[in-house]
Amino acid sequence: MTDEQEYVNPFQAEELARGYDAFYETPLGATVDRLEKRLIYRLARPRAGETALDVGTGTGHWAIDLARKGLKVTGVDTSEAMLAVARQKSAAVAWQRGDAQALPFADYSFQLVLAVTTLEFVRDPQVALAEMARVTAPGGRMVVAVLNASSRWAHFYKAQAEKQETPFAHAHFFVPDEFVVLLSRWGKPTWSSAVFIPPTGRGLAAADIIEWLGQTGCHFVGPLFRCRHRGALLVGRVDR
Ligand SMILES: C[S@@+](CC[C@H](N)C(=O)[O-])C[C@H]1O[C@@H](n2cnc3c(N)ncnc32)[C@H](O)[C@@H]1O
Numbered sequence: 001m002t003d004e005q006e007y008v009n010p011f012q013a014e015e016l017a018r019g020y021d022a023f024y025e026t027p028l029g030a031t032v033d034r035l036e037k038r039l040i041y042r043l044a045r046p047r048a049g050e051t052a053l054d055v056g057t058g059t060g061h062w063a064i065d066l067a068r069k070g071l072k073v074t075g076v077d078t079s080e081a082m083l084a085v086a087r088q089k090s091a092a093v094a095w096q097r098g099d100a101q102a103l104p105f106a107d108y109s110f111q112l113v114l115a116v117t118t119l120e121f122v123r124d125p126q127v128a129l130a131e132m133a134r135v136t137a138p139g140g141r142m143v144v145a146v147l148n149a150s151s152r153w154a155h156f157y158k159a160q161a162e163k164q165e166t167p168f169a170h171a172h173f174f175v176p177d178e179f180v181v182l183l184s185r186w187g188k189p190t191w192s193s194a195v196f197i198p199p200t201g202r203g204l205a206a207a208d209i210i211e212w213l214g215q216t217g218c219h220f221v222g223p224l225f226r227c228r229h230r231g232a233l234l235v236g237r238v239d240r
Helices: 014-025 027-044 061-068 080-089 125-135 152-163 176-186 205-215
Strands: 051-055 074-075 092-097 110-116 136-145 190-195 234-240
Touching: 014 027, 014 190, 027 110, 027 136, 027 190, 027 205, 027 234, 051 125, 061 080, 061 110, 074 136, 074 234, 080 092, 110 125, 125 136, 125 176, 136 152, 136 176, 152 205, 176 190, 176 234, 190 205
Parallel strands: 051 074, 051 110, 074 092, 110 136
Antiparallel strands: 136 234, 190 234
């Protein structure tokens, strides 16, 4: 994108916002969600009573789950349409309109700062990460999850975006090395990836074993399981 082109957040559309959660209702979506939660929470280690910020909260999928775990959660997003859905789903989260690149919070406000599939859609991910670092309390952590450009899911989303208008036409997918370098500016990242089943849903019944093989790195099994560089969702944690 050039500076002259105005950036439009594709998630402003009401219809898209209303249908956003439907994927989680499918068998594939429910499994993907379970696998993503397992890794994100393994890295984030959320604890009841902590303050948390969910950046690019969307319809509040993560923010609401963290609130259920007893955290005091704020969800921030630029899309009023996505926030409207989130507000209808839960009053347990403080929903706020705001830009990840200029977070409307004081320095060191949150113990856990999370962003799940948000940086792909932000104009300047470096600025967003700097803002996340700014609002993370000393001793707190940032946990960032992005779609992996080296995964079959990214290829699927790109192919889909060539045929129809989807938000992924506007997304920047990250390769693992790029992701790790991006996070390293804020501390030494701990990272892995989740979701090794393909978007076709093939292998769904064996999703857990495929996940284990993927995350532990079994090169000998074949090209399907090339360790943490191939999972659909790259997840990294940086301690502050
Ligand atoms: C793919 S959705 C992810 C939503 C949620 N994190 C989840 O995992 O379900 C991306 C979200 O990022 C939001 N977003 C995009 N650019 C943003 C920005 N500059 N500041 C805050 N939110 C932004 C979009 O409005 C959208 O809700």
